[in-house]
Amino acid sequence: MIKFESQMVAKPYFIFALTLFAGQILFGLIMGLQYIIGDFLFPYIPFNVARMIHTNLLLVWIIFGFMGSAYYLVPEEANVELHSPLLAKIMFWVFAAAGVLTILGYLFVPYSELAELTRNELFPTMGREFLEQPTLTKIGIVVVCVAFCYNIGMTILKGRKTVINMVLLTGLVGLAVFFLFAFYNPENLVLDKYFWWWVVHLWVEGVWELILGAILAFTLIKVTGVDREVIEKWLYVIIGLALISGLVGMGHHYFWIGPGEYWLWMGSIFSALEPLPFFMMVVFAFKVVRERKFEHANKIAVTWALGTAVMGFLGAGVWGFLHTLAPVNYFTHGTQITAAHGHLSFFGAYAMIVMTITSYAMPIMRGRPLGNPMSAQKVERFSFWAMCIGMLGITIMLTIAGAWQIALQRMPDDANALSFMVTQEKLIPIYWARLAFGVLFSVGLIAYLVSFFVGSKEAIIAQNNGVTQKAPQEIAGVCCGACDESKAS
């Protein structure tokens, strides 16, 4: 069963994260159609509004997922109750309210009016990609992050400082600190862009990888029973390589926005190494599962953990490398290739890690230590494959679209290149295929949400009697693996 009562504060975070995820996908479908029927829903939901909602919901639900993960795993790792469950609950409502109000603002108020309404001119931070939130919302995000880091930090301070907890904390503090660059918006576009990446890149190719690594390591310990010492060693090396390659790898964003020429070299060389930690993550996950000490009855959680490693490697590693070298990026920069990479990497690394721990922790928080009944796991397994195949399909279609776009619009000289708009028209058949995969993805997501409600009471009880588990003596009757703490330092 659940080890500490206070871990339960994670539950609303996961539920709300998945709700926002559903919203994100809805707007994704709208945009998928707008790529084909340009005036679909115009002027009610112009493309920029749909995109802003799509990307902002993504960021917010992933952060909700990270917070839920931290509230769940940090007390268990630290072996103490959460410092303040009340603060966690209050911050949930503050963050949820700020998030919902902001999204409703995007949807129902023209953006320029929203800027005026929230007095953006006093401290202009709006209107930059992913950082579209009104300055007030940004301040709210900082307040929530500070309270959250305080709560998590105090918990770790009181309890055991495991490697997983320390890495997670570093990642979370980094998330909060680098977000502060969102408040720097100089008149000089080049400086603006340079430090904008200190939020965006240092999040997704920096500190978020620490969070990802910590959550994955935690889940793998729980579902495989493999010795913590082994897992911690891997975790250190993986995130160490992630930082070594990823920090200066930021240079791959500095090729064409003003900074000097040596960034062409620095960015290319360092970011070419970025697939390495993701590849190691695949090796690590499969090795740990192969050497598992028991068969956890929550099989689908194991599948998610392996899937995260593989899809993260494909999206961040392979699709990142595809266009990271400067001579290639010269042609691919800002085309549908970028969109392809963005989709698979965010899904594979970050959406999937949240679903991994959701899949592991939610059943426990719902009183099902051995996971959901097989009927529910079956539905969830279908959803896993539908979403993975759907997202791979979207990515491949966008890659084809991007390659064609480059051939028509970027490679020819001034006299022969097609214009952007003409090129886009030629890509419409591919955008239809992309949309079809988007529908498949949505079916997967619906199945995922449905899986929470599948299974009779009897099936749930049968699943959790532990009869299906061929468990060794030492963990017989245990369940979620929460009690395997003998080796912890």
Next chain:
Amino acid sequence: MSDTFTKEMARNIYYGGGFAAFLLLLGLTFDTMRVLPERDHRENITPSVAHGKGLWEKNNCVGCHTIMGEGAYFAPELANVYDRYGNGSEEAFKSYLQGWMAAQPLQIQGRRKMPQFNLTSEEVDNLADFLIWTSRINDNDWPPNKQG
């Protein structure tokens, strides 16, 4: 991983490597800040250019367009729109942009639509100044051609 490779070594890779990489990033950033003024010609950021950037942000232009390749991929690149439509004349570009902004949204069924932002003609000029300034940043000769 073998037993000769200890957890302490792994930890050193993480803390040592991460710290070293961050220092390198800081060093490169420091150097970039030193040389950037020559490349971004910041001396030409007039109040009109600055105001244009504010309008660019206030109307979320980046929600559809890219600028220097960054943004959304739904509408054309605009860092070089002056090179594309200006014919080397700032005046010509401004009058082109005035007409274009006033004509939105174009009444062509099924075409991607740009909203009507109701900018004053002075604001359109600010926006033009911002885009002209942007087109002159030294960005290592990107994009490959004028179509962006």
